[in-house]
Each structure stands twice: as C-alpha cells, then as structure tokens.
Amino acid sequence: MPLVDAYLGALKMMESTGPRSLHGTAAFIAQDPTLVAEAKLRAHLAAADPNDELRRALSLRLAIFDHHAEDTTWTEDTAPNTRKRREVILRILDVEEATAVLLNDLIPIANLDEPIVIAEKWTPWYTDGIKRSRDFYWQHYSESLQATPHLGADAVAALDKATDRVVERLADPTAAEVHQAKGLVVGYVQSGKTANFTGVIAKAIDAGYRLIIVLSGTTDLLRTQTQRRLDMELVGQENLLRGIKPDDEAALEATDYVGDDPDWDRFIRHGISPSDGGGSDLYRLTKKSFDYKSLELGISALDFPKRERRLPLYHPANLFAETTHTRLVVVKKNSRVLGKLVADLNKITTRLEEVPTLIIDDESDQASVNTSKPKLLSAEDKKKRSAINRHIAELLRMLPRAQYVGYTATPFANVFIDPNDSADIFPKNFLIALPPGSGYMGALDFHDLYLDIPLGERNVENSAEKAHVRIVNEDEADRDADLQRAIDTFVLTGAVKLYRESLGRGPFRHHTMLYHVASQKDIHREQRAKVREMWDRSGYRSASCFERLRSLYEKDILPVTRRPDGGAAPSTFDDLVPFIGDTVNRIERTGHPVLVVNSDKIEGEELDFATDPHVWRILVGGNKLARGFTVEGLTVSYYLRQSRQADTMMQMGRWFGYRADYRDLVRLYTTQTLYEEFEDICQDEEFFRDELRQYAPFGADGEPQITPSQIPPLVAQHHPKIKPTARNKMYNARVEQRRTPMKEPSSGYPLISEGTSLQDNTRAILPILSSAVEQPEVLDLDGRLINILSTRLTNEELVSILSQLRWGKEDSFRPDLNFLRQAKPDMIADWHVVLPQLKGQDAQVTIEGVGPLSVHRRRVINGKLQAKSQPADRSLVQPIANRAGSTRGGMLLYPMVPKDAAVQGELSPSDVVMAFTLFLPQASGATDGKLITWTTKDDSLPDYALVSV
Numbered sequence: 001m002p003l004v005d006a007y008l009g010a011l012k013m014m015e016s017t018g019p020r021s022l023h024g025t026a027a028f029i030a031q032d033p034t035l036v037a038e039a040k041l042r043a044h045l046a047a048a049d050p051n052d053e054l055r056r057a058l059s060l061r062l063a064i065f066d067h068h069a070e071d072t073t074w075t076e077d078t079a080p081n082t083r084k085r086r087e088v089i090l091r092i093l094d095v096e097e098a099t100a101v102l103l104n105d106l107i108p109i110a111n112l113d114e115p116i117v118i119a120e121k122w123t124p125w126y127t128d129g130i131k132r133s134r135d136f137y138w139q140h141y142s143e144s145l146q147a148t149p150h151l152g153a154d155a156v157a158a159l160d161k162a163t164d165r166v167v168e169r170l171a172d173p174t175a176a177e178v179h180q181a182k183g184l185v186v187g188y189v190q191s192g193k194t195a196n197f198t199g200v201i202a203k204a205i206d207a208g209y210r211l212i213i214v215l216s217g218t219t220d221l222l223r224t225q226t227q228r229r230l231d232m233e234l235v236g237q238e239n240l241l242r243g244i245k246p247d248d249e250a251a252l253e254a255t256d257y258v259g260d261d262p263d264w265d266r267f268i269r270h271g272i273s274p275s276d277g278g279g280s281d282l283y284r285l286t287k288k289s290f291d292y293k294s295l296e297l298g299i300s301a302l303d304f305p306k307r308e309r310r311l312p313l314y315h316p317a318n319l320f321a322e323t324t325h326t327r328l329v330v331v332k333k334n335s336r337v338l339g340k341l342v343a344d345l346n347k348i349t350t351r352l353e354e355v356p357t358l359i360i361d362d363e364s365d366q367a368s369v370n371t372s373k374p375k376l377l378s379a380e381d382k383k384k385r386s387a388i389n390r391h392i393a394e395l396l397r398m399l400p401r402a403q404y405v406g407y408t409a410t411p412f413a414n415v416f417i418d419p420n421d422s423a424d425i426f427p428k429n430f431l432i433a434l435p436p437g438s439g440y441m442g443a444l445d446f447h448d449l450y451l452d453i454p455l456g457e458r459n460v461e462n463s464a465e466k467a468h469v470r471i472v473n474e475d476e477a478d479r480d481a482d483l484q485r486a487i488d489t490f491v492l493t494g495a496v497k498l499y500r501e502s503l504g505r506g507p508f509r510h511h512t513m514l515y516h517v518a519s520q521k522d523i524h525r526e527q528r529a530k531v532r533e534m535w536d537r538s539g540y541r542s543a544s545c546f547e548r549l550r551s552l553y554e555k556d557i558l559p560v561t562r563r564p565d566g567g568a569a570p571s572t573f574d575d576l577v578p579f580i581g582d583t584v585n586r587i588e589r590t591g592h593p594v595l596v597v598n599s600d601k602i603e604g605e606e607l608d609f610a611t612d613p614h615v616w617r618i619l620v621g622g623n624k625l626a627r628g629f630t631v632e633g634l635t636v637s638y639y640l641r642q643s644r645q646a647d648t649m650m651q652m653g654r655w656f657g658y659r660a661d662y663r664d665l666v667r668l669y670t671t672q673t674l675y676e677e678f679e680d681i682c683q684d685e686e687f688f689r690d691e692l693r694q695y696a697p698f699g700a701d702g703e704p705q706i707t708p709s710q711i712p713p714l715v716a717q718h719h720p721k722i723k724p725t726a727r728n729k730m731y732n733a734r735v736e737q738r739r740t741p742m743k744e745p746s747s748g749y750p751l752i753s754e755g756t757s758l759q760d761n762t763r764a765i766l767p768i769l770s771s772a773v774e775q776p777e778v779l780d781l782d783g784r785l786i787n788i789l790s791t792r793l794t795n796e797e798l799v800s801i802l803s804q805l806r807w808g809k810e811d812s813f814r815p816d817l818n819f820l821r822q823a824k825p826d827m828i829a830d831w832h833v834v835l836p837q838l839k840g841q842d843a844q845v846t847i848e849g850v851g852p853l854s855v856h857r858r859r860v861i862n863g864k865l866q867a868k869s870q871p872a873d874r875s876l877v878q879p880i881a882n883r884a885g886s887t888r889g890g891m892l893l894y895p896m897v898p899k900d901a902a903v904q905g906e907l908s909p910s911d912v913v914m915a916f917t918l919f920l921p922q923a924s925g926a927t928d929g930k931l932i933t934w935t936t937k938d939d940s941l942p943d944y945a946l947v948s949v
Contacts, residue, residue, distance in 0.1 A: 003040055004054045006030035011061045015139075016132045018074050019065055021094040038096050045102060051149050059107045059153030060146055065089045066109055067157045072128065081109055110154035113435030115162045116692045120429055120707050122181075125172040126164065130207060134320075136270075136279030137202035137234060138163075144233055144268050145195075150660040155437050159192075162434055163199035169430045170403040173208035173356035174316050180396065182404045184364065184427035184708070187434045188442055188685075189409040190630060190657035194226065196434060197360045197407055198234055204358045205280055205326050208319040209403075210304060211357040213341075213395070214330045215364075220291070221597075221607070222629045223332040226362060227288050228610050230330060231256065236268040239282040243273075256288045261611055275322040285329045292331045292341050302327060304350040313354040314401065338391035345398055357402035359395060364406025364425065392425060431708045433689055439658050443682035446655070446668060450871050454838075455857065455899055460559045467560045470669045472640065483534060483638065486513070486669045487618070488549055490636045491540060492557050493665040494583035494616060495576050496569050502579075503568055505661050510615045510633030511586070514654055515594075517640045524596045528620045532594045535618070540584045549573070549580070557665070566664040586616040597621035635662060638669045642677075653678065676861040683866070687747065694740045737822075738815035741881075741925070743918040744869060748812020751863040752898060755910035757806040762847060762909035764804035768793065768893065769850045772835050781875060787837035788876065789853060795820065795828040798891070805914075808864075816918075827924040829887040834876045836892065845907040847895065855912065857899040867896050867915035874919070881919040890919040 003026075010025035023041075027033040048055045066081050066089070074092060078085040086109055090100045131138075145156050171179040187193040201212055216226040231240060241258075244251045252258045257267065275281045285301055286292050304313055307321040318324055331337050345352060396402055404425055436442055443449065448458070448465050460467045470489075472482040490513040497508040515531055518524070539545040550573040561569040570576040587593045595617050597607055609615055609632040619631065637655040655668050670678075695705040750757035772789035779786045793801075799820050807813055820828065837854040844852040858866045869892050877890025896913045897903055 003030075003036050003044060006036045007041065007054055008057055011057050014061060018072070019089050019092040021092075024094065038099050042099055042102050045106060055106065056146055056153060058103070060156055061153075062086075062089065062103065062107050063110055063153040063157035064160060067161055083109065085109075107153070110152075110157070113158075115165050115435065116433040116689065116696050117165055118431045118692055118696060118704070118706060118708055119169060119183075120704060121702075122169050122429070123172075124168065125175070126168040126170075126203075126207065131164075131203075134206040134208075134278075135203075136274055136277055137205050138199065140236065140268055140270055141199060141202045141234055150439070150658075152438060158435075158437065159195060159199055162196055162432075163203055165432055166196070166200045166405060166430075167203045167207065170204065170209075170358070170405075171356075171401065173204075173210075173401070174314055174319060176312075176314075178353070178400045180400055180402060180404070181429040182425060182427055183430040183432065184406045184408070185432045185434060187407065187409055188436045188440065188656065189653050191409070191434070191436045191440050191442070192658075193362070193407045193409070193434070194229055197362065197405070198230060200405065201230070201358065201360065202234055204403075205282070208314070208316070209356045209358045210280070210313070210319065210324060210326050211355050211399070211402075212326060212328045213357065213359045214328070215333050215338075215359065215361045215392070216330055217363050217629070218333045219629070220332060222363075223291060223330060224288060225610070225629060227286060227330040228257075228261075230328070231284070231288065232263065232267045234268070235282050235284060235328065236270050236274075237264075238270045238273055239284070240267070262613055263610065275325070280320075281325045283325050283327050285327055286331060291334070291337050292329055302344055303348045304355060306350075313350060314356055319356070333388050335387035335391065338388060338395075342391055342394050342398070345395075352398050353400050355399060355401060357399045359392075359402055359404045361392070361404065361406040361425070364408045389425070396425075427708050429708070431692070433692055437658070439660060439663075440656075441659050441663055441666060442656055443679075443686070445663070445666075447679045447682060449679070449683065449686075450868065461563055465675075467563060467664075468666055468668060469675060470556075470667055471675065472638075472669050472671050474671050474673065480534070482669060483531070484538070485552060486636055486638045486667070487531070487534060487538060488545075488552050489556070489667050490618065491538075491580065491583055491587070492549060492553050492576070493635045493662070493667075494587070495579040496557065496561070496567075496665055497662060498579040498582055499570055499576060500568055500661065505568065508633065508662065509613065510609055511583075511635060512615060512631055512633045513618045513636040513638065514631055514634055515618055515620045515638045516652065516654075517638070524620055528594050528596045531618055531620060535593050540580070546573075546577070561664050563664060567661060583616070586614055587618075589614065589616070592617075594618045594620060630657070635659075635665050636667050636669070640671060640674065642674060676859065679859075679866070680861055683747070683868075694742075735811070735815040737819040739819050739920075739924075740816075741920045743813075743816045743920070744916075745807075745813045745816070746866070746868050746915065748807045748809050749865065749867055749913050749915065750806060750808045752860055752865055752913070753863055754808070757808075758913060759908075759910040761805050761914050762895075762912055764801055765893070765914045766848060766850055766909075768801065768833055769835075769847065769853060769895075772833060772893075773851060773853055776837075779876070786876065787839070789835040789837060791833050793831045793833060795823060795825070795830060795889075798831050823924055826887060828889055828921055831889045831891050831918075832877055832880050833891040833893055834873075836870070836873045836876065836894070845895075845903055845905065847907050847909055847912065853895065855895045855897050855903050855907065857901070857903075858896050858913075860898045865896055865898065865913045865915075867894070867913050869894065869915070869917040874917070878919050881921045883922060885923055886921040887923045889921045889924070892917045 006026040006029045007022070009029040010022055013025055014020060023033075023036060023038055026036040030036050045052075045055055045058070050056075066085055068075060068080060070077050070079060074088070075085065076088050078088050086104065090103065095103070142156055142160065145151055145159070146153070166183065166185060169183060170181050185193065185196060187196065197214075201214075205212065214226060214230070216223045240256060241252075244255060246252075257264050261267075270277065270279075273281065283301065304325075304327075305323060306313055306318045307323050308315065308317045311317055313319065313324075329341065331341060392404075396404060406425060406427065445464050446468050448463050451458070451463060453462055458466055470482070470485065473479050490511075494511045497506065497511060501507055515527065517527060553573045553576060558569055558571075561567060595607060597619050607615070607619070609630075615632065631654050634654055634657070639652070639655075641652060655666060659666055668675075698704055750761070752758075768791060771791035775790050777788050777790060779788060799817070802813070802817055802820070805813070835853060836856075838856070845855055846852060858868075860866070873892055877892060880886065880888055881890040894915045895907075896915050897907070897911060901911065
C-alpha cells in the first residue's frame with residue numbers, strides 16, 4: 001500500500017477515535033512499517049504543494065484537534081488553539097521530534113475566532129458520540145470542502161465548530177418532549193452564511209431531522225442559486241439521479257444539471273445510495289428552475305411512511321430506518337408559494353406533530369419579519385401579520401417540532417421583534433454571530449477605521465481607503481470622468497487576471513462590474529444605455545485608448561498590486577497590452593457587454609453564473625443584486641444609491657466578500673457622503689458584535705449574562721440620520737450598570753456643532769491635562785519610541801470629572817458611570833492616565849493655557865467626530881489594568897478635532913472633543929460574573945424590547 005493511502009487511512013480512523021499514534025496506525029493499515037517510515041513521510045510533506053491530498057488531510061485533522069473543546073479527556077484541559085494544546089496532540093500522535101518540527105512549520109496553529117453565542121440555557125444532546133455515529137452528509141460535505149483549493153484546513157475546522165454551535169441548540173429530534181427552538185445566525189455580508197447553513201442542514205439530517213424547509217430570499221435568482229448550491233454540495237448526484245441508468249438518455253435529459261451544467265462533475269458523489277450507507281435518502285420537492293408547486297410530485301412526496309407504525313415518527317426506530325427519507329424544500333419567500341406548501345402539509349397522513357423539521361430562513365430580516373402593525377400581540381387577532389410572516393407562523397404552529405434558524409448579515413429587524421409573540425420568529429433561544437473567514441474583504445479593507453497615520457502620510461501601502469476606494473464627484477453633471485475610470489479599471493483588472501492565469505494562478509471564471517445607482521426599475525434601461533454608450537466610445541478595440549489606460553494602470557492598478565497582499569502584475573503597461581484584447585473579447589462575447597438585472601426580470605438574457613463558463617460583464621441593477629445574491633467575480637463597484645436604513649445599505653455592499661487571488665484589484669467607486677455613511681454603519685455593526693462578545697460568557701452562577709430578548713438596548717447608532725432598521729423602537733428594558741472591562745463611548749459624544757457641550761466637557765477634563773503636561777515621557781514599546789503625557793488619579797477623582805460630562809445621548813455612559821461610582825477601593829483604587837503624543841509640532845496646541853499637547857485628527861460624518869482610540873495605543877495602559885489582582889485602571893485620553901481643522905497655537909475648548917477609553921482593573925471584575933444589569937422602565941410591562949409605531 002502506498003505511503004499516502006496508509007496515512008490517509010490513519011487520519012480517517014482518527015475522525016472517530018481522536019488523536020492516536022500516527023505512524024503506528026499507518027503501519028497497521030499498510031501491514032509493513034518500512035513502507036510508512038516517518039522519514040518518508042517527512043520527505044513527502046517537505047516536497048508537497050499546499051494542495052497535496054495528504055498535506056491537506058493532515059492540516060484539517062490538526063486544525064480540528066487544535067480547535068476541539070477542552071471537555072474531552074485527551075485534551076488534558078488545554079485551551080483550544082494554543083501551543084500547549086498542540087504539544088499534547090503531537091505527543092499523542094507519537095511522532096518523532098523532526099516530524100513535530102516539520103508539522104509545526106507547515107501547519108501553524110490557526111488563530112480562529114470563535115462564534116459569539118448569546119443563548120438561554122439548554123439541555124445538551126448533540127454529543128461527540130452522535131456526531132461520530134451519524135455523520136453521512138456532514139462527512140461528505142466536509143470532504144468536498146477539503147478538496148476546494150481556496151479553502152484552508154482552518155476554515156473547514158472553524159465551520160465544523162460553528163455549525164456545532166447551531167445544531168446543539170436545536171431540539172433533540174428523537175426526544176419525546178416537544179421543544180421548538182428559534183435562533184438567529186449573524187454573519188458578515190457575503191461572508192459564508194450559505195456554507196454555514198449547508199453544514200447545519202447536513203448535521204441536522206444526520207441527527208434525524210426529516211423535513212428541511214429553506215426560505216431563500218424573495219427573488220427567483222436567489223432561490224435558484226441556493227437550490228443549486230445545496231444540490232451540488234449536499235444533495236449529491238445519487239439523490240439527483242435516483243437510480244437512473246447511464247444509458248437512459250430521456251430520463252437524464254429531464255434531470256436537473258445533467259448535460260447542461262459545466263460543473264456537474266463537481267457535484268458531490270456519495271459513492272452509494274445514502275440509505276445503503278447509514279444515511280437518509282434526500283427527496284427534493286423543488287428543482288433548480290421550479291419553486292414549490294402544489295402536489296406536482298403527488299401528495300405522497302410530502303408524506304412520511306413509518307416502518308414501525310405503532311411508534312411515533314420521531315422514535316429512532318422510524319427516524320433512522322432506511323425507508324424514512326428526508327424531504328428538502330427550497331422556496332422563495334412568496335405568499336402564494338408558501339401558501340401552497342402550508343396547504344399540502346395539511347393534507348398528508350403523517351401526524352405533523354411527529355415530524356422533526358428544520359426551517360432555515362435565509363436573509364431572515366427581509367420579508368419574514370411582521371411589518372403589518374408592529375405592536376404587542378392583541379388577544380383578539382394575534383396580529384394582522386404581513387403575508388409571508390403569517391405563513392411562517394402557520395408552519396411553526398402546524399409543526400411543533402420545527403426548529404427555526406434565521407440567517408442574516410443585518411440582524412436589527414429580527415432582534416426588535418416582539419419576544420412575547422410565541423408564533424413570531426424572534427430568536428428567543430439563541431443568537432450566534434459568526435466570525436469572517438480567512439481572506440474575507442470587509443470593512444477594514446475599505447475603511448481606515450483605526451489608522452492613526454496623518455492624512456498627508458497615507459498612501460496605497462498603508463491605507464485601505466487609498467488602495468481600494470475612489471471617490472466620485474457629488475455633482476451628477478461631473479461624473480462622466482469617474483464612470484470612465486471605473487470602466488477602464490474593469491478592463492485593466494480583467495487583463496491582470498488573464499496575466500495571472502498565464503502564470504498558473506486562478507482560474508478567473510467570472511469578472512464583473514456592478515453599476516448600482518438607483519432602485520427604480522424603469523430607469524435601469526436608461527442607465528444601461530448610458531454605460532453602453534460610454535463603453536462603445538472608449539476605444540478598447542484600438543490603440544487610441546492606450547494613453548488613458550497606461551496612466552490609470554501606472555498610477556492606480558500597479559501600485560496597489562505591490563502591497564503585501566498584492567498579486568502578480570506586469571511591471572509595465574506594454575507587457576499588459578497583449579491581455580487587453582482578450583479581456584475585451586470576453587466582455588463583448590455575447591454582443592452585450594452591459595446587462596440589466598432587476599427584480600422584475602433580466603433584460604435580454606439570463607444571468608447564470610452556474611452554467612455560463614464566463615460571465616465577464618457590467619451589471620446594471622438594483623434590489624435583485626442588493627441582497628443575498630452573490631455577484632461572482634465582482635471586482636469594480638460603481639455605487640451611488642442611498643438609503644435611510646443601515647440594514648438596507650449594508651446589504652447593498654456587494655463589494656464585501658471573498659476575492660481569492662484578486663483582492664488587490666478590487667475597487668469601490670462612490671461619493672464621499674456615501675463612503676462616510678457606510679463607515680458609520682460598519683462601526684454600528686462592530687459595536688454590536690463587541691457588545692455581544694463581552695456578554696457571551698456565562699456568569700459565575702452558570703446563568704447567561706444576557707438573553708436574546710435583552711439585546712435591543714445594546715444596538716448603537718453612529719450615524720444620526722441612518723436608523724438601524726426601518727421601524728421605530730422603544731425599550732422597556734434599560735441597562736442599569738455596564739461592568740465591561742473596556743469602555744469606549746465613541747458614539748455618545750456631542751456633535752461638533754454643540755460648542756457649549758464640548759466646552760463644558762473640555763473644562764471638566766482640564767485638571768487631567770494640567771497634571772499630565774507636567775510629566776512627559778518617552779516609552780520604548782517593542783522597539784517603537786512613543787511620546788506620552790501621563791498622570792494618576794484616584795477613582796473618586798475620575799468619577800467626579802466624568803460625572804460632569806455632557807453626552808449626545810443620555811444613556812451613552814450612564815450605566816458605566818453607575819458601575820464606577822459604586823466600585824470600592826479594593827476594586828478600583830486609582831487610574832493611570834496616558835495621552836499619546838504625535839511626532840512633530842504641527843499638532844501641538846494649548847487649551848486655555850494648558851499645554852503644549854497633541855490633538856488627534858478624525859473624520860467628521862454628519863456632524864459627529866469619529867472619536868475612536870487606536871488599538872496600538874492600548875498596550876500603553878492595558879497591561880497595568882490586566883495584572884492579576886490589579887486595582888489600578890488605565891485611561892487613554894485623546895483631545896480630538898476634525899481632520900481639516902486648524903490646530904496650531906491656542907485651541908478653543910468648544911472646538912475639541914475629549915475622547916477617552918477606559919480599561920478596568922482586574923480586581924473590578926463582577927463577583928457574580930454579570931457584566932450587565934438591568935432595570936425596567938415600566939414595572940407593569942415585561943423587561944424585553946417593546947416595539948411601537
């Protein structure tokens with residue numbers, strides 16, 4: 001037996017056993033220890049490419065062991081993803097020292113972010129034993145992911161753990177007691193939510209769920225994309241073909257994907273009928289091009305015959321019988337379609353209360369939320385629900401064993417649902433926030449949120465904005481030049497992709513540009529005509545455009561490719577020219593380089609990334625391209641559409657996502673106003689996640705810090721005009737004390753125009769400034785010399801000063817101040833205050849005679865200074881606060897001004913924002929483990945979020 005096969009077999013065995021002797025197990029399989037000597041293994045791995053089958057399998061197994069929870073005996077209580085955990089793993093694998101060194105070198109410990117879980121207490125049932133004994137679909141799905149070149153082993157391991165967090169909070173499908181869990185999974189825009197719910201479905205089917213309903217957006221385009229994705233990665237060829245013989249051409253022609261999908265060979269192969277391999281056969285009640293149709297396949301297609309008729313369907317004897325098949329329905333969120341499904345379920349002979357059901361609601365904040373009258377339930381009418389919400393509520397009522405899991409990147413609409421409405425979809429049991437995967441391009445790749453480099457010193461090497469964002473003229477009459485540059489960029493980046501393909505990178509199957517200016521469908525044709533006219537006069541078929549393209553390539557494209565995350569590119573424009581012609585040919589392949597895609601229909605032809613071998617086009621559209629639907633190969637976005645709701649705007653950020661091998665080519669063209677509004681929304685999202693992260697651990701009493709019903713008061717709004725979601729809200733729950741170890745009230749400072757409040761705040765903090773300027777220091781921070789001013793205050797002195805501050809929002813800092821006020825000296829004795837100083841004299845000022853000291857520049861968006869601290873500065877005070885038993889806190893203090901303000905000489909106290917960040921000392925940790933406490937505004941009402949009109 002070859003060495004590779006023996007070691008692959010050994011790793012396969014460890015899926016069920018955990019780590020064991022690697023060489024010993026491989027030798028047992030090979031039946032000849034000399035064939036699998038570790039020296040031969042090392043030689044193979046050292047010469048292997050990262051996509052080598054054995055190297056990827058080893059990477060995955062090590063990543064899973066690294067990431068495993070510490071509640072299993074073999075982990076020896078070591079924390080996940082640590083050096084100590086890896087040492088335990090390698091010791092159990094019993095590898096030679098040289099092999100251990102090589103494995104650590106080739107497969108470093110992954111720094112995987114954990115999903116953030118806010119949940120009620122639940123009864124654990126999804127054990128390792130269940131996972132190992134029932135893993136047919138998950139095993140095949142994870143193996144297909146392992147074979148995907150751009151996915152690393154750490155990504156597959158992270159997905160395994162994240163999907164566990166969801167499945168374990170569903171009800172045990174074999175339990176006699178009825179329990180209906182409702183949860184929400186929050187991802188980033190285009191960050192892999194579909195991969196997560198595909199994994200959840202796979203594990204749920206393996207565990208015994210037999211009816212899977214996927215609610216997939218509101219458009220046929222998105223439903224079709226989701227259906228194909230599930231058919232390819234989960235359902236698989238055996239379930240699709242259902243025993244059709246290879247020579248039965250008529251039957252094959254009527255089968256989805258066979259013969260007309262270029263990726264048919266990539267559809268997962270189980271190698272056996274699932275029911276013959278310990279799994280459950282999957283029956284699709286919807287197809288690629290057909291949404292759910294009433295009784296199309298006969299009512300028996302929805303029924304669940306039982307092998308043991310005297311036992312309920314949820315009994316293991318029936319659930320895991322080879323005759324009990326799983327039904328999969330992928331439906332558009334359309335009232336008529338859902339109505340048919342509800343009607344058919346009412347007709348089947350199986351008792352619906354016996355059917356373990358999983359409902360996945362993709363883009364759950366769209367269409368699913370009840371919008372007809374967002375008030376508390378009335379006893380009389382149980383709400384006049386919006387049509388789609390009414391059907392979802394009916395499904396949940398009819399199927400008491402149904403588990404509801406919503407997926408979204410913009411959760412605010414969901415967390416503001418009335419929790420008292422038992423028939424609604426409020427995530428009462430759990431909310432899970434997923435981290436982005438490796439390689440994701442998100443807010444920090446387009447916004448300099450934490451960059452403290454002076455504006456004049458920013459360039460494409462150190463600034464995300466300079467690298468990827470191009471500002472469009474606010475005046476519509478002067479935008480033609482910007483649009484021309486965007487289209488030219490689309491052509492040039494396409495040529496660079498083809499150049500990279502010539503070097504063996506890629507391939508780059510799709511290459512697209514998004515032109516998103518308006519939502520109105522009636523003007524999309526006009527926009528297409530405008531873009532097409534500009535394309536036609538751009539001269540791409542002749543050398544007349546070369547001077548224009550050369551300048552753009554040398555000044556824009558080429559410098560960004562030289563960043564550390566950049567890719568290969570010709571060193572001169574002349575070397576790129578041979579690839580421009582092929583790029584234009586691909587874009588004009590159909591004769592229509594510009595394609596309209598809107599929510600009515602697709603103009604001219606079908607947009608199908610799945611079956612078209614090359615989609616190289618400029619796409620003009622609105623809502624159909626604004627939510628859920630993945631625009632493959634998106635490289636250039638020309639975005640000018642505005643919205644007053646943060647969730648709507650964030651969903652339109654199609655430029656976020658995974659851009660394997662071409663992230664340096666991505667460009668966003670937008671106005672300064674829209675760019676700044678997106679930055680505010682990104683801060684809202686990160687603030688929300690930071691809040692959840694702090695409250696995720698259970699308290700010392702074993703109870704949750706917060707439950708999903710207490711989340712709404714944690715939602716921030718950085719932009720004064722853009723609401724988190726479309727409805728007005730009020731909360732009966734109010735945060736009384738916030739005991740979090742880090743406090744940065746950046747969204748609560750007064751507006752720049754509120755001079756009186758700013759002046760009062762500055763004068764309140766002047767005593768700190770006066771003391772600090774007397775104590776300048778130069779610190780050596782890991783070889784970096786940092787100039788600071790510092791001082792020390794008692795907690796009583798600091799509380800007295802902070803109590804004088806005025807805020808843009810009443811509750812911005814009140815709960816934090818409440819906690820600081822009641823802290824005793826053995827919790828917080830004093831504070832070490834540091835003012836980081838900038839190099840050079842241009843930012844040195846005095847304030848009412850106090851100085852000299854540095855002021856820090858920040859962007860102003862709609863009158864509000866973006867007053868965030870610098871993460872790099874936190875090490876100046878955080879170690880002091882974090883020492884074991886420390887009663888000394890740390891404070892970073894930043895006098896801040898607008899980025900374009902004149903700051904030399906004397907600075908008026910009404911022109912400065914006194915921004916600060918506090919790090920509480922280790923001794924101040926709440927003894928009950930609760931980081932947040934609540935009060936009720938109205939004692940006659942419950943303490944969850946109330947929604948009003």
